[in-house]
Amino acid sequence: MFGQYHGTFRYENGDILVENERIDGLLTYRRRCVGHAFERILVASKNARITINPVEPVNLPKDITDLLLIEFTPIVIEPGTMQTVYLKFPVEVGVFLESEKGIEVLDIFSAGTQKYTLYGPPAGGVIARWYRSVVYPEIPSVERFREGVMELSILNTSSEWAHVSCAVFNGVDMKIFYNGDIVATTATMKIISPAIAETGFIDAPLIPGMTRSVELYKARKIRVIGRGYLMEWGL
Protein backbone atom coordinates (compact mmCIF):
# COMPACT_ATOMS: atom_id res chain seq x y z
CA MET A 1 0.00 0.00 0.00
CA PHE A 2 2.81 2.46 0.81
CA GLY A 3 4.27 4.21 -2.20
CA GLN A 4 3.31 6.50 -5.07
CA TYR A 5 0.45 5.99 -7.51
CA HIS A 6 -0.52 7.68 -10.77
CA GLY A 7 -4.10 7.54 -12.06
CA THR A 8 -6.26 4.64 -10.94
CA PHE A 9 -5.20 1.93 -8.50
CA ARG A 10 -6.71 -0.46 -6.02
CA TYR A 11 -5.31 -1.97 -2.82
CA GLU A 12 -7.25 -4.35 -0.63
CA ASN A 13 -5.91 -6.18 2.38
CA GLY A 14 -8.23 -7.51 5.06
CA ASP A 15 -10.09 -4.59 6.63
CA ILE A 16 -8.33 -2.01 4.47
CA LEU A 17 -9.44 -0.95 1.01
CA VAL A 18 -7.84 2.01 -0.79
CA GLU A 19 -8.69 2.74 -4.39
CA ASN A 20 -8.67 5.48 -6.96
CA GLU A 21 -11.27 4.63 -9.60
CA ARG A 22 -12.89 6.45 -12.46
CA ILE A 23 -16.63 6.55 -11.66
CA ASP A 24 -18.98 8.19 -14.21
CA GLY A 25 -15.96 9.89 -15.73
CA LEU A 26 -14.82 11.35 -12.41
CA LEU A 27 -11.64 10.23 -10.69
CA THR A 28 -12.74 9.16 -7.22
CA TYR A 29 -10.61 8.29 -4.21
CA ARG A 30 -12.21 5.80 -1.85
CA ARG A 31 -11.02 4.33 1.39
CA ARG A 32 -12.53 1.86 3.78
CA CYS A 33 -10.79 0.87 6.98
CA VAL A 34 -12.26 -1.07 9.93
CA GLY A 35 -15.77 0.12 9.20
CA HIS A 36 -14.97 3.74 8.45
CA ALA A 37 -15.31 4.99 4.87
CA PHE A 38 -14.04 8.11 3.12
CA GLU A 39 -14.60 9.33 -0.45
CA ARG A 40 -13.45 12.34 -2.47
CA ILE A 41 -13.75 13.25 -6.15
CA LEU A 42 -10.34 14.34 -7.38
CA VAL A 43 -9.80 17.12 -9.90
CA ALA A 44 -6.11 17.11 -10.69
CA SER A 45 -3.73 17.29 -13.64
CA LYS A 46 -2.31 14.15 -15.27
CA ASN A 47 1.01 14.75 -13.55
CA ALA A 48 -0.58 14.65 -10.09
CA ARG A 49 0.15 11.57 -8.04
CA ILE A 50 -1.05 10.02 -4.82
CA THR A 51 1.49 9.22 -2.12
CA ILE A 52 0.56 6.84 0.67
CA ASN A 53 2.89 6.49 3.62
CA PRO A 54 2.95 6.21 7.42
CA VAL A 55 2.68 9.55 9.22
CA GLU A 56 3.09 10.94 12.71
CA PRO A 57 0.54 9.03 14.86
CA VAL A 58 -1.10 12.03 16.56
CA ASN A 59 -4.01 12.85 14.23
CA LEU A 60 -6.85 10.43 14.94
CA PRO A 61 -9.70 10.49 15.71
CA LYS A 62 -8.93 14.19 15.51
CA ASP A 63 -5.95 16.41 15.96
CA ILE A 64 -5.83 17.49 19.63
CA THR A 65 -2.14 17.17 20.46
CA ASP A 66 1.31 16.76 18.91
CA LEU A 67 2.64 14.53 21.67
CA LEU A 68 3.07 10.77 21.69
CA LEU A 69 3.57 8.96 25.00
CA ILE A 70 4.85 5.39 24.87
CA GLU A 71 4.54 3.47 28.12
CA PHE A 72 6.77 0.45 28.46
CA THR A 73 8.08 -2.09 30.96
CA PRO A 74 10.03 -0.07 33.57
CA ILE A 75 13.77 0.14 32.98
CA VAL A 76 16.30 1.04 35.68
CA ILE A 77 19.39 2.62 34.20
CA GLU A 78 22.76 3.29 35.83
CA PRO A 79 24.27 6.79 35.76
CA GLY A 80 26.44 7.43 32.72
CA THR A 81 25.25 4.39 30.78
CA MET A 82 23.42 4.09 27.49
CA GLN A 83 21.04 1.36 26.35
CA THR A 84 19.36 0.88 23.00
CA VAL A 85 16.00 -0.84 23.07
CA TYR A 86 13.19 -1.40 20.56
CA LEU A 87 9.59 -0.36 21.13
CA LYS A 88 6.47 -0.47 19.04
CA PHE A 89 4.57 2.69 18.15
CA PRO A 90 1.15 3.15 16.51
CA VAL A 91 1.00 3.77 12.79
CA GLU A 92 -1.36 6.15 11.03
CA VAL A 93 -1.50 6.19 7.26
CA GLY A 94 -1.42 9.48 5.39
CA VAL A 95 -2.63 9.89 1.81
CA PHE A 96 -1.23 12.92 -0.01
CA LEU A 97 -2.04 14.53 -3.34
CA GLU A 98 1.15 15.77 -4.96
CA SER A 99 1.73 17.85 -8.05
CA GLU A 100 4.22 20.48 -9.21
CA LYS A 101 1.95 23.11 -7.61
CA GLY A 102 2.24 21.62 -4.14
CA ILE A 103 1.15 18.91 -1.78
CA GLU A 104 -2.19 18.39 -0.02
CA VAL A 105 -3.30 15.98 2.72
CA LEU A 106 -6.17 13.93 1.30
CA ASP A 107 -6.83 11.38 4.02
CA ILE A 108 -5.49 9.96 7.27
CA PHE A 109 -6.61 6.61 8.60
CA SER A 110 -5.53 3.82 10.89
CA ALA A 111 -6.30 0.17 11.35
CA GLY A 112 -5.53 0.44 15.06
CA THR A 113 -7.33 2.05 17.98
CA GLN A 114 -6.42 5.30 19.66
CA LYS A 115 -6.15 6.28 23.30
CA TYR A 116 -5.07 9.53 24.89
CA THR A 117 -3.64 10.35 28.29
CA LEU A 118 -2.58 13.24 30.46
CA TYR A 119 1.15 13.60 30.96
CA GLY A 120 1.69 15.58 34.16
CA PRO A 121 -0.87 16.99 36.57
CA PRO A 122 -4.29 18.30 35.45
CA ALA A 123 -3.06 21.86 36.03
CA GLY A 124 -0.01 22.26 33.82
CA GLY A 125 0.05 18.80 32.27
CA VAL A 126 -0.37 18.07 28.58
CA ILE A 127 -2.54 15.70 26.55
CA ALA A 128 -0.63 13.02 24.66
CA ARG A 129 -1.49 10.05 22.44
CA TRP A 130 -0.95 6.96 24.57
CA TYR A 131 0.50 3.67 23.47
CA ARG A 132 1.79 0.69 25.41
CA SER A 133 4.74 -1.36 24.21
CA VAL A 134 6.84 -4.21 25.38
CA VAL A 135 10.60 -3.53 25.47
CA TYR A 136 12.42 -5.60 22.84
CA PRO A 137 16.18 -6.20 22.70
CA GLU A 138 16.02 -6.62 18.90
CA ILE A 139 13.79 -5.39 16.09
CA PRO A 140 10.42 -7.09 16.72
CA SER A 141 8.13 -8.27 13.97
CA VAL A 142 5.18 -5.96 13.43
CA GLU A 143 2.02 -5.68 11.40
CA ARG A 144 3.22 -2.66 9.46
CA PHE A 145 -0.14 -1.02 8.83
CA ARG A 146 -0.84 -0.97 12.57
CA GLU A 147 2.53 -0.73 14.31
CA GLY A 148 6.00 0.56 13.69
CA VAL A 149 9.36 -0.10 15.33
CA MET A 150 11.11 2.59 17.32
CA GLU A 151 14.79 2.25 18.10
CA LEU A 152 15.21 4.17 21.34
CA SER A 153 18.63 5.00 22.73
CA ILE A 154 18.38 5.90 26.41
CA LEU A 155 21.32 7.76 27.88
CA ASN A 156 21.46 8.52 31.59
CA THR A 157 23.56 11.67 31.91
CA SER A 158 22.51 12.26 35.51
CA SER A 159 24.49 11.19 38.53
CA GLU A 160 21.70 9.00 39.90
CA TRP A 161 20.03 5.76 38.92
CA ALA A 162 16.94 6.48 36.85
CA HIS A 163 13.66 4.58 36.58
CA VAL A 164 12.12 4.97 33.13
CA SER A 165 8.68 3.64 32.22
CA CYS A 166 7.54 6.07 29.55
CA ALA A 167 8.86 8.36 26.84
CA VAL A 168 7.06 11.41 25.48
CA PHE A 169 7.87 12.62 21.98
CA ASN A 170 6.93 15.61 19.91
CA GLY A 171 5.11 14.07 16.95
CA VAL A 172 5.94 16.84 14.50
CA ASP A 173 9.59 16.05 15.04
CA MET A 174 9.15 12.40 14.06
CA LYS A 175 11.11 11.03 11.09
CA ILE A 176 9.40 7.92 9.80
CA PHE A 177 10.89 5.49 7.29
CA TYR A 178 9.37 2.41 5.68
CA ASN A 179 10.19 -0.50 3.42
CA GLY A 180 8.28 -3.57 2.32
CA ASP A 181 8.44 -5.11 5.80
CA ILE A 182 8.37 -2.49 8.51
CA VAL A 183 7.73 1.11 9.45
CA ALA A 184 10.46 2.50 11.67
CA THR A 185 11.83 5.54 13.44
CA THR A 186 14.92 6.23 15.51
CA ALA A 187 14.67 8.19 18.74
CA THR A 188 16.83 9.29 21.63
CA MET A 189 16.13 9.92 25.28
CA LYS A 190 18.66 11.81 27.35
CA ILE A 191 17.98 11.57 31.07
CA ILE A 192 18.98 14.83 32.71
CA SER A 193 17.78 13.99 36.21
CA PRO A 194 15.68 11.14 37.66
CA ALA A 195 12.52 13.14 36.81
CA ILE A 196 13.54 15.05 33.66
CA ALA A 197 14.57 13.84 30.22
CA GLU A 198 14.92 15.22 26.74
CA THR A 199 13.63 13.23 23.78
CA GLY A 200 14.16 13.66 20.07
CA PHE A 201 14.33 11.89 16.73
CA ILE A 202 17.24 11.09 14.46
CA ASP A 203 16.82 11.73 10.77
CA ALA A 204 18.24 8.38 9.65
CA PRO A 205 16.63 5.08 8.58
CA LEU A 206 16.74 2.14 10.96
CA ILE A 207 17.67 -0.15 8.07
CA PRO A 208 19.63 1.13 5.05
CA GLY A 209 17.51 1.64 1.95
CA MET A 210 14.28 2.54 3.71
CA THR A 211 12.10 5.26 2.15
CA ARG A 212 11.43 8.41 4.11
CA SER A 213 7.77 9.33 4.65
CA VAL A 214 6.25 12.61 3.61
CA GLU A 215 5.58 14.41 6.91
CA LEU A 216 2.19 15.87 7.70
CA TYR A 217 3.45 19.14 9.12
CA LYS A 218 5.35 19.77 5.88
CA ALA A 219 2.28 19.01 3.79
CA ARG A 220 0.22 21.31 6.02
CA LYS A 221 2.95 23.96 5.72
CA ILE A 222 3.26 24.21 9.50
CA ARG A 223 6.44 25.89 10.63
CA VAL A 224 8.08 23.81 13.34
CA ILE A 225 9.65 26.03 15.96
CA GLY A 226 10.97 23.67 18.60
CA ARG A 227 12.89 20.46 18.26
CA GLY A 228 12.54 17.56 20.66
CA TYR A 229 10.53 17.45 23.85
CA LEU A 230 11.51 18.07 27.45
CA MET A 231 9.83 15.59 29.78
CA GLU A 232 9.33 17.56 32.99
CA TRP A 233 6.60 15.53 34.64
CA GLY A 234 8.47 12.34 35.39
CA LEU A 235 9.83 9.37 33.50
Added chain:
Amino acid sequence: MPDLSAALGMSTGIGTITIGDVLWFAGIVAVGVIIAKVVATNVKRALTERLPKNERELLAKVVYYIIILWAIAVALPYLNFDLSGLLVAGGIAGLVIGFASQSVVSNLVSGLFLMFEHPIKIGDNINVAGITGSVEDIRILSTIVKTYDGIYTRIPNEKVFTSNITNYVNNAARRFEYKIRIRYKDDADEAIRLAREVIATHPFALKNPAPMIYVDSLGDNGINLIARIWAPARNWWEVRTILLWKIIKRLEENGIIVPYPQRTVWLADEERTSGSGAGKSLEE
Protein backbone atom coordinates in the same frame (compact mmCIF):
# COMPACT_ATOMS: atom_id res chain seq x y z
CA MET B 1 31.06 81.34 16.10
CA PRO B 2 30.16 84.93 17.00
CA ASP B 3 28.29 85.10 13.65
CA LEU B 4 26.27 81.98 14.53
CA SER B 5 25.44 83.34 18.00
CA ALA B 6 24.42 86.59 16.46
CA ALA B 7 22.29 84.82 13.87
CA LEU B 8 20.57 82.68 16.53
CA GLY B 9 19.96 85.77 18.61
CA MET B 10 18.28 87.62 15.75
CA SER B 11 14.66 88.50 16.33
CA THR B 12 11.99 86.87 14.19
CA GLY B 13 9.82 89.94 14.50
CA ILE B 14 7.22 88.12 16.60
CA GLY B 15 7.51 89.52 20.10
CA THR B 16 10.91 88.66 21.61
CA ILE B 17 11.20 85.25 19.88
CA THR B 18 14.60 84.71 18.29
CA ILE B 19 15.63 82.35 15.50
CA GLY B 20 17.39 80.29 18.19
CA ASP B 21 14.10 79.89 20.07
CA VAL B 22 12.37 78.68 16.90
CA LEU B 23 15.18 76.20 16.24
CA TRP B 24 15.00 74.92 19.83
CA PHE B 25 11.26 74.46 19.43
CA ALA B 26 11.69 72.64 16.11
CA GLY B 27 14.51 70.51 17.50
CA ILE B 28 12.56 69.38 20.58
CA VAL B 29 9.46 68.57 18.49
CA ALA B 30 11.63 66.66 15.97
CA VAL B 31 13.23 64.63 18.77
CA GLY B 32 9.72 64.03 20.17
CA VAL B 33 8.51 62.74 16.79
CA ILE B 34 11.50 60.38 16.52
CA ILE B 35 10.96 59.07 20.07
CA ALA B 36 7.21 58.70 19.37
CA LYS B 37 7.88 56.69 16.20
CA VAL B 38 10.37 54.40 17.94
CA VAL B 39 8.09 53.83 20.95
CA ALA B 40 4.97 53.30 18.78
CA THR B 41 6.82 50.76 16.59
CA ASN B 42 8.00 48.88 19.66
CA VAL B 43 4.52 48.96 21.22
CA LYS B 44 3.12 47.42 18.01
CA ARG B 45 5.86 44.80 17.96
CA ALA B 46 5.44 43.92 21.64
CA LEU B 47 1.67 43.52 21.29
CA THR B 48 1.73 41.47 18.08
CA GLU B 49 0.72 38.28 19.87
CA ARG B 50 -1.53 39.90 22.44
CA LEU B 51 -3.82 42.21 20.47
CA PRO B 52 -5.70 42.13 17.18
CA LYS B 53 -4.21 44.33 14.46
CA ASN B 54 -6.75 47.17 14.57
CA GLU B 55 -6.44 47.57 18.32
CA ARG B 56 -2.68 47.34 18.15
CA GLU B 57 -2.64 50.17 15.62
CA LEU B 58 -5.03 52.24 17.74
CA LEU B 59 -2.96 51.83 20.88
CA ALA B 60 0.26 52.64 19.00
CA LYS B 61 -1.35 55.81 17.62
CA VAL B 62 -2.48 56.89 21.09
CA VAL B 63 1.05 56.40 22.42
CA TYR B 64 2.50 58.23 19.38
CA TYR B 65 0.31 61.31 19.80
CA ILE B 66 0.76 61.45 23.58
CA ILE B 67 4.55 61.62 23.13
CA ILE B 68 4.25 64.30 20.44
CA LEU B 69 1.93 66.37 22.63
CA TRP B 70 4.40 66.02 25.46
CA ALA B 71 7.25 67.21 23.18
CA ILE B 72 5.19 70.22 22.06
CA ALA B 73 4.36 71.07 25.67
CA VAL B 74 8.06 70.95 26.54
CA ALA B 75 9.00 73.08 23.49
CA LEU B 76 6.27 75.74 23.70
CA PRO B 77 8.00 77.89 26.38
CA TYR B 78 10.74 78.60 23.79
CA LEU B 79 8.07 80.45 21.80
CA ASN B 80 7.16 82.43 24.93
CA PHE B 81 3.90 80.55 25.12
CA ASP B 82 2.52 80.62 28.65
CA LEU B 83 1.26 77.16 29.51
CA SER B 84 -0.23 78.17 32.85
CA GLY B 85 -3.45 79.42 31.19
CA LEU B 86 -3.60 76.28 29.13
CA LEU B 87 -3.03 74.20 32.24
CA VAL B 88 -5.94 75.85 34.05
CA ALA B 89 -8.21 75.40 31.03
CA GLY B 90 -6.84 71.92 30.49
CA GLY B 91 -7.35 71.08 34.15
CA ILE B 92 -11.01 72.07 34.04
CA ALA B 93 -11.50 70.33 30.69
CA GLY B 94 -9.69 67.26 32.06
CA LEU B 95 -11.97 67.20 35.07
CA VAL B 96 -15.08 67.32 32.86
CA ILE B 97 -13.74 64.75 30.41
CA GLY B 98 -12.54 62.58 33.31
CA PHE B 99 -15.98 62.43 34.87
CA ALA B 100 -17.62 61.84 31.50
CA SER B 101 -15.24 59.08 30.46
CA GLN B 102 -14.81 57.39 33.82
CA SER B 103 -16.31 54.10 32.72
CA VAL B 104 -14.49 54.21 29.37
CA VAL B 105 -11.14 54.65 31.11
CA SER B 106 -12.05 51.96 33.63
CA ASN B 107 -12.89 49.55 30.80
CA LEU B 108 -9.71 50.50 28.95
CA VAL B 109 -7.49 49.89 31.97
CA SER B 110 -9.31 46.63 32.75
CA GLY B 111 -8.84 45.58 29.11
CA LEU B 112 -5.10 46.22 29.36
CA PHE B 113 -4.88 44.22 32.57
CA LEU B 114 -6.84 41.38 30.96
CA MET B 115 -4.46 41.35 28.02
CA PHE B 116 -1.41 41.13 30.23
CA GLU B 117 -2.78 38.83 32.93
CA HIS B 118 -4.26 36.43 30.34
CA PRO B 119 -6.95 34.75 32.44
CA ILE B 120 -8.82 34.06 29.20
CA LYS B 121 -7.84 33.62 25.57
CA ILE B 122 -9.79 33.74 22.32
CA GLY B 123 -11.52 30.36 21.87
CA ASP B 124 -11.65 29.53 25.60
CA ASN B 125 -14.89 28.29 27.13
CA ILE B 126 -15.62 30.52 30.08
CA ASN B 127 -18.21 31.63 32.58
CA VAL B 128 -18.00 35.26 33.55
CA ALA B 129 -20.62 37.47 35.16
CA GLY B 130 -23.15 34.67 34.77
CA ILE B 131 -22.56 34.34 31.03
CA THR B 132 -21.25 31.03 29.72
CA GLY B 133 -19.82 30.60 26.23
CA SER B 134 -16.68 30.79 24.14
CA VAL B 135 -14.54 33.90 23.89
CA GLU B 136 -14.78 35.37 20.40
CA ASP B 137 -12.65 38.47 20.90
CA ILE B 138 -10.90 40.44 23.63
CA ARG B 139 -10.99 44.12 22.72
CA ILE B 140 -9.64 47.22 24.42
CA LEU B 141 -12.99 48.12 25.99
CA SER B 142 -15.00 44.91 25.91
CA THR B 143 -14.87 41.12 25.63
CA ILE B 144 -17.09 39.35 23.12
CA VAL B 145 -18.54 36.01 24.21
CA LYS B 146 -20.61 33.74 22.00
CA THR B 147 -22.96 31.77 24.23
CA TYR B 148 -23.58 28.09 23.51
CA ASP B 149 -26.90 29.15 21.96
CA GLY B 150 -24.92 31.18 19.43
CA ILE B 151 -25.86 34.54 20.97
CA TYR B 152 -23.40 37.45 20.59
CA THR B 153 -22.71 38.97 24.01
CA ARG B 154 -20.56 42.03 24.69
CA ILE B 155 -19.27 42.29 28.25
CA PRO B 156 -17.49 45.50 29.35
CA ASN B 157 -13.92 44.70 30.37
CA GLU B 158 -14.40 46.25 33.81
CA LYS B 159 -17.11 43.69 34.50
CA VAL B 160 -14.94 40.84 33.20
CA PHE B 161 -11.98 41.97 35.27
CA THR B 162 -13.89 42.41 38.52
CA SER B 163 -16.01 39.23 38.18
CA ASN B 164 -15.13 35.66 39.05
CA ILE B 165 -13.86 34.07 35.84
CA THR B 166 -14.22 30.33 35.34
CA ASN B 167 -12.08 29.14 32.46
CA TYR B 168 -13.16 25.59 31.60
CA VAL B 169 -10.25 24.90 29.27
CA ASN B 170 -7.35 26.51 31.08
CA ASN B 171 -6.16 23.11 32.26
CA ALA B 172 -5.42 20.40 29.73
CA ALA B 173 -7.91 17.92 31.20
CA ARG B 174 -11.13 18.03 33.19
CA ARG B 175 -13.27 15.50 34.98
CA PHE B 176 -16.96 14.74 34.68
CA GLU B 177 -19.12 12.15 36.34
CA TYR B 178 -22.13 9.93 35.77
CA LYS B 179 -24.45 8.51 38.36
CA ILE B 180 -25.61 5.05 37.33
CA ARG B 181 -28.25 3.13 39.28
CA ILE B 182 -28.56 -0.65 39.14
CA ARG B 183 -30.93 -3.08 40.85
CA TYR B 184 -30.06 -4.65 44.19
CA LYS B 185 -30.12 -8.10 42.62
CA ASP B 186 -27.49 -7.08 40.00
CA ASP B 187 -23.79 -7.69 40.53
CA ALA B 188 -22.17 -4.28 41.17
CA ASP B 189 -18.67 -5.67 40.51
CA GLU B 190 -19.78 -6.90 37.10
CA ALA B 191 -21.44 -3.54 36.34
CA ILE B 192 -18.22 -1.74 37.26
CA ARG B 193 -16.18 -4.08 35.05
CA LEU B 194 -18.51 -3.57 32.07
CA ALA B 195 -18.57 0.22 32.50
CA ARG B 196 -14.78 0.25 32.73
CA GLU B 197 -14.57 -1.72 29.46
CA VAL B 198 -16.83 0.75 27.66
CA ILE B 199 -14.90 3.76 28.95
CA ALA B 200 -11.63 2.17 27.83
CA THR B 201 -12.86 2.03 24.22
CA HIS B 202 -13.27 5.81 23.92
CA PRO B 203 -10.06 7.45 22.68
CA PHE B 204 -10.62 10.65 24.66
CA ALA B 205 -11.58 9.05 27.98
CA LEU B 206 -8.07 9.49 29.33
CA LYS B 207 -5.90 6.56 30.33
CA ASN B 208 -4.36 8.71 33.06
CA PRO B 209 -5.79 9.96 35.37
CA ALA B 210 -7.59 6.64 35.27
CA PRO B 211 -11.39 6.59 35.38
CA MET B 212 -12.90 5.76 38.78
CA ILE B 213 -16.07 3.70 39.10
CA TYR B 214 -17.37 2.72 42.50
CA VAL B 215 -20.48 2.02 44.58
CA ASP B 216 -21.38 5.40 45.99
CA SER B 217 -24.48 4.66 48.03
CA LEU B 218 -27.31 2.22 48.62
CA GLY B 219 -30.34 4.16 47.47
CA ASP B 220 -34.08 3.73 47.91
CA ASN B 221 -34.45 2.32 44.42
CA GLY B 222 -31.17 0.61 43.76
CA ILE B 223 -27.38 0.66 44.13
CA ASN B 224 -25.90 4.01 43.05
CA LEU B 225 -22.65 3.80 41.14
CA ILE B 226 -20.47 6.80 40.33
CA ALA B 227 -18.20 6.89 37.27
CA ARG B 228 -15.62 9.68 37.23
CA ILE B 229 -13.87 10.16 33.91
CA TRP B 230 -11.12 12.54 32.82
CA ALA B 231 -11.13 13.90 29.27
CA PRO B 232 -9.23 16.59 27.35
CA ALA B 233 -10.73 19.94 28.46
CA ARG B 234 -11.62 20.94 24.90
CA ASN B 235 -13.27 17.59 24.08
CA TRP B 236 -14.94 16.56 27.32
CA TRP B 237 -18.47 17.39 26.21
CA GLU B 238 -18.43 15.01 23.24
CA VAL B 239 -17.05 12.25 25.48
CA ARG B 240 -19.73 12.95 28.09
CA THR B 241 -22.58 12.89 25.58
CA ILE B 242 -21.48 9.61 24.00
CA LEU B 243 -20.32 7.41 26.87
CA LEU B 244 -23.34 7.30 29.18
CA TRP B 245 -25.66 5.68 26.66
CA LYS B 246 -22.96 3.22 25.62
CA ILE B 247 -22.49 2.19 29.26
CA ILE B 248 -26.24 1.78 29.81
CA LYS B 249 -26.57 -0.31 26.62
CA ARG B 250 -23.67 -2.55 27.59
CA LEU B 251 -25.13 -3.08 31.08
CA GLU B 252 -28.54 -3.94 29.64
CA GLU B 253 -26.98 -6.37 27.15
CA ASN B 254 -25.59 -8.17 30.17
CA GLY B 255 -28.84 -8.22 32.12
CA ILE B 256 -28.02 -5.29 34.40
CA ILE B 257 -30.99 -2.95 34.34
CA VAL B 258 -31.49 0.60 35.54
CA PRO B 259 -34.43 0.24 38.00
CA TYR B 260 -37.49 2.46 38.01
CA PRO B 261 -38.25 4.42 41.18
CA GLN B 262 -40.36 2.11 43.34
CA ARG B 263 -42.06 1.79 46.71
CA THR B 264 -43.01 -1.46 48.41
CA VAL B 265 -46.21 -0.93 50.38
CA TRP B 266 -47.20 -3.39 53.09
CA LEU B 267 -50.85 -3.24 54.01
CA ALA B 268 -51.73 -3.78 57.65
CA ASP B 269 -54.30 -6.51 56.85
CA GLU B 270 -51.85 -8.37 54.66
CA GLU B 271 -49.15 -8.22 57.32
CA ARG B 272 -51.56 -9.56 59.93
CA THR B 273 -52.62 -12.48 57.74
CA SER B 274 -49.24 -13.46 56.24
CA GLY B 275 -46.86 -12.16 58.94
CA SER B 276 -43.88 -12.65 56.63
CA GLY B 277 -43.49 -9.22 54.98
CA ALA B 278 -41.37 -7.38 57.49
CA GLY B 279 -37.68 -7.40 56.82
CA LYS B 280 -37.99 -8.68 53.28
CA SER B 281 -35.20 -7.19 51.25
CA LEU B 282 -35.83 -4.95 48.31
CA GLU B 283 -34.80 -6.90 45.26
CA GLU B 284 -35.87 -4.84 42.32
